[in-house]
Amino acid sequence: MNPVSDMGAAGFLIFWGLTALAAGIFIVRGYQLVQYIYLGRNVGESKLTLGTIIGAIWHLILQQCQFKNVRRKDWSGLGHSFMVWGFLCFVIYYFLFIVIASGFGIAETMENNAFYVIWCWVTDIIAPFIVIGVIWAVIRRYIGKPARLKGQLTWEAIFILMTVIIHPITHVGKIATQIAAGHAPAGLGLATPPISTAVSNMYAGLTSLEASHAFWFWSHWVFVLLVLAIIGYTRYLHVVAAIINDVLQPKTKNMVERIDLKDRATFGVSRVDGFSRKQLLDVYACVVCGYCQENCPANLTDKPLNPLLIISDIKTNLMTNGPALLKKQSPSLGLIGDGGEGTISEDAIWACTTCGACMEVCPVYIEHIPKIVDMRRELVQVQAKFPEELLNLFENTEQRSNPWGIAPSDRDKWAANIDAQPFEEGKTEYLFYVGCAGAFDSRERQVSLAIARVLDAAGISWGILGRDEACCGDSLRRLGNEYVYDQLVKQNLATFKERGVKKIITECPHCYTTLKNDYRQYGAELEVIHHTELINRLLTEGRLKLNGTGGDLGNVVFHDSCYLGRHNDIYEAPRQALAAATGRAPIEMERHHNRAFCCGAGGGRMWMEESTGKRINIVRVEEALEKDPETICVCCPYCMVMFEDGLKDMDADDRVKVLDLAEIVAARLK
Amino acid sequence: MLVVACVKQVPDTTQVKIDPETGTLIREGVPFIINPFDTHALEECLRLKDEYGFRVAAISMGPPNTEVTLRKTLALGVDRAILLSDRVFGGADTLATSMVIAEAVKRLAQEEEVAMVICGKQTIDGDTAQVGPGIASRCGYSQLTLVDQIKSVDVDARKMVVRRKLEGRYEIVEAALPAVLTVVREINRPRYPTVPMRLKAEEAEVVLWDNKVMQLDETAIGLKGSPTQVRRIFSPERVKGEILGDGMNEPGEAARLLVDTLVSKDIVSP
Structure with a gap:
């Protein structure tokens, strides 16, 4: 019972064709995004060494596994942590899944060993938590409507949540139909996973089990591949970028770069490629959670500064100007401008008190203050344009x-x-x-x-x-x-x-x-x-x-x-x-x-x-x-x-x- | 065409102390600044450059360390900086000073037509307000003092219109170019130097014109050419007044007492 090999050569082609397509999109987009980062200045601020990586691993476990975020006031991190843990378990599962589904004929060996069964238990148990996490997110976002998410309740957000909830559901459907058909994952006499087993009872007596299994199988994999393909285009990007951003965060809190007063390129940032590479990586990591704007004194007192928009405008600017900058052409969209999408107004730049509230609460370690100071440097040191009181x-x-x-x-x-x-x-x-x-x-x-x-x-x-x-x-x-x-x-x-x-x-x-x-x-x-x-x-x-x-x-x-x-x-x-x-x-x-x-x-x-x-x-x-x-x-x-x-x-x-x-x-x- | 900014390096008066024993200025360790009025003169020249495309020269007469001040003018966008420095220029009063500067302006005018010479209305150390007018009369240029606004410049007709800020009134004046202007603080807000300009200024040349270049008659300049000389500088003695009322505990009463006293002594009128 293998929906790929059951279809013969066609199944093999479809499975690998779709997989290659999604992986291809992921890699091409990923390469483009990396190229954009390399447009930034190399200031050698955060070097990856064995020491920094080992030191960061413990931090990664604490942070990326959401222990920090869980404690937030609105408990949003709890639901999010279900998704993160679920995602990590499923990532491991997908490597096993590819071997089974690949059509190379080793499916039986893989499906009938203890590790696979144990992992099916893990995913089986975590699946309802992912569903709860998504429902919790929908309730919080669309019913609770917290102020920090103002303007962020987009179609993209709901679409991403839907792609998250589909994974555990199709996965359980897939295993349940397998169990109902008598092809349960089995090894060393271990029992079948409990939730899938319970669901399999709903299929008892049905004759078209092969077709049902094929439905769950393909819908599951297609959504996995869909997510892989859209990572680089949506806020899913934070999954990758936030981890790297965490590892590369500077040792001293809230520190701005020391510039070389002989090198004109460092005097101030007037174009998006004037930022350092780490500063550009920051904008990929942003998941528009809105904690920064919720804590910003300027934003809360109706100043034209919103730290979240600073980051998203820099991202928009980078995406807009990226292709031209790669060709060594001038950017078409200015960085410091009227405050329209993709530009940052001077008033916003001057409104910052550098209190660090945004950076303190940012779950992905974005450095807002250094970016604002970089742009202030441009205004003061290159353009001599600043509020006259100064x-x-x-x-x-x-x-x-x-x-x-x-x-x-x-x-x-x-x-x-x-x-x-x-x-x-x-x-x-x-x-x-x-x-x-x-x-x-x-x-x-x-x-x-x-x-x-x-x-x-x-x-x-x-x-x-x-x-x-x-x-x-x-x-x-x-x-x-x-x-x-x-x-x-x-x-x-x-x-x-x-x-x-x-x-x-x-x-x-x-x-x-x-x-x-x-x-x-x-x-x-x-x-x-x-x-x-x-x-x-x-x-x-x-x-x-x-x-x-x-x-x-x-x-x-x-x-x-x-x-x-x-x-x-x-x-x-x-x-x-x-x-x-x-x-x-x-x-x-x-x-x-x-x-x-x-x-x-x-x-x-x-x-x-x-x-x-x-x-x-x-x-x-x-x-x-x-x-x-x-x-x-x-x-x-x-x-x-x-x-x-x-x-x-x-x-x-x-x-x-x-x-x-x-x-x-x-x-x-x- | 050229506009010339005259700047003077002065001791930072907030930091000047007078030696109580000798009665002279303690100059040691006191930093020098550009005479604040002159920063407005310089700014006005730079604005004329921005608007009409004039070239700007800055001139300063003083000891060799005046070069620092001239370098600051270069950082603000001046095209040429000329330092008039020679032992024989030293000890000059306003007559001898304006003589040397006027000769320097004439030298510049031989190379390039001068449209205007702009000075601050006075310096914060000498406070005479005589050097600007002195330059005008020695060069034979129109003299426009206390200018707070340049209304228009007609380069083709060699004419300009300015507003002068006088006691309780304004005066709109038309004058032929070239003209010497002395300006008041209200005329503009000086700009701030950019870092690229500061770095450029570090490399730029401050041209020294000493008397080998100027070839002036030594009896007409410096100490020898100065009919006025400073005899003594001293601080007036300050007499401490008496405390009339208790402002801490009885502010209303104290204020009334203060006003009554000021009125009775005819310091203010009711």
Whole structure:
């Protein structure tokens, strides 16, 4: 009973003809897609080595087998994991199936061994889970209609789900008709698979079993081949691309590329082939799940930026321009344009706060921020076209190495009334890198003083660089002004080297991530610690003694800084320190930890007007006020400004105060 | 045709301190910037280049390190950068300065017809606003000061119309080319240099015109040719006033007190 060999030579031809056709389409399309990726720049950022592959395998098991996705709030990952596991089991089954169905005459041997029977049991049991997974997806998508899938309930999506559900059904039909006809898979006396056996009872007494079996057999295989053929044309592509994307993801989170300031091709991305190859692979991996848009502060406050559309527009652009670019012709569709399909508007590019929420939730490790920064680099460095507010920032930072253009000689004024030592190798252990806000902003200077008090109380040996400290360059880098950022990095690193700086305490999470992660691209090996981490360590080690007489703070709500949290995975240190200082765990807002909502000032947005949609800081302040706090605890100068401004705008500044963790701790020192 | 931007390298005044003992400027370690008004003059030249296809030359007189400033102008799109630097040019007042620059403009005019010379309305270190007009009279060009808008340029008729921003009023003026303009900040927003242009500027040549090239009479330039000389620079003594009210606890009362005091001293009128 073999539908292929039963048809003789015709069966052989049809089976192999269809299989070859589907495999051919898969390979040709696959080759084309790979060619498109190779249009991108080779920056050698992620090399496949034995080490990286082995290291990635464990991660792959965790990620690709959906353990991470299952835990999402809407439980969509659970249904998806059924499909993934089912798919993996069926892929193995198909290799056995080809041998049986191939018409080479070895079917009987294959069908009558223990492994085949065991695998038929596996697929048999997993089959109903796939059906449940698909039904769950249909209910969730088409009845639940989550906001994140807005605009994504397409015919393609439903068609793909249908091709998924057909597999287990036709498979069970195929085995059931075999069992009914007395040709069950059999080996070593194992029982027949349970579900197929149950279904086979429906066929009991039918005479046309051969025809029924042939129907299920061919319909099953045709759909398998259909899926194979359309992988490269539909979002099925993520099955392949997401796995490779996972393996190739960069070691440092949310890192942008260091460019060669002598190589014009790297100054900025104005055409789709200006992206690096990894950046292009990203767009294949996208499965339009919409988690990114659901978490994007710009998108949620009606700005013209949607991280999902950034990715899909780049993909459209690549598909449109790919054929011409392969022929070394100019692209017909511009990358930065009016925001129509396949182009990205300048307003969208400037709306990003680089908070990293999109990248944090992306199940396939797409890097949205580096793409946006690449395009900002084009606008700033090649076209000199940017929101006019940024001109002062750029010139001030270049001329006076701080965003406000205040005289560098005023950099140590915050410490005029305390005994702050200049950093000196051998005499002082830590450099307290105060940062521009800590040195110049009148409110943030209070935080600098609080940190100084805490450090002194714990007996930490620290010093400052005063006027020799230059801006770390965070805003410039995120805004795409790599040229001036590069100057600042070199200036700071030269100072660190000359003065023998190795250990650094930062006040600002942006300085922290820039010195710790970004400067590593320049070979810097610095031990950088954020003040909240250090304070928590000092409290844990008992080097700081608190007595709780710093006044009652009432309800304390904690706000995660994006650059401390998502960018560096520091969530618990500030919370523990806060709990130690106040005697109780801080109150969490609706969105917290890695899902926390940005204050709106990152990515250089601090220096820009926010005239479209609702203000991001107002949204976050409203969220905080829902918890009825008397105090909002922050760890970042930008968050401080955004919360204080937001509270003023909402007339809540008389009942709620914003304090940095260091201020709360300093007020409770014994 | 050529438009000439006159730029001056000045100490960054936000960073200038005066030595309390000697009463002189502490120049050590103070970075130099392009005189802010001159950035608008330069930008206006570049806009004329974009609109009419003029070529742009930037001229600066100063010590050899002024080359850095001229290189910045090249990064913004200037076609030629000329540095007027020689020991004998040093110590010049506005008369001697405008003399040297005017001679340089005449030299340029021998090679290529000059349509305009554009200066900032004044510098932030000298604050005299005399050099622009000085160049105009020494070159015999039309003199248009305090321009906040170029209305039109008629190249064929060698004419232009500008708007001058005066105290409480505007003046629309037509003048024959060539003309010397001094511009106010409101005239434009300076552009930002692109990285490719910055790199090009690193390679480009800043032409040095010293007195071997200029061949000027040494008694008419520099310190010797300057009838005015600076005797002393000092900061005025600031007298700290008295605290009148408690603004922290009684802001309303303090504000009233402040206004009354200002009115009574005739500083503001009610």
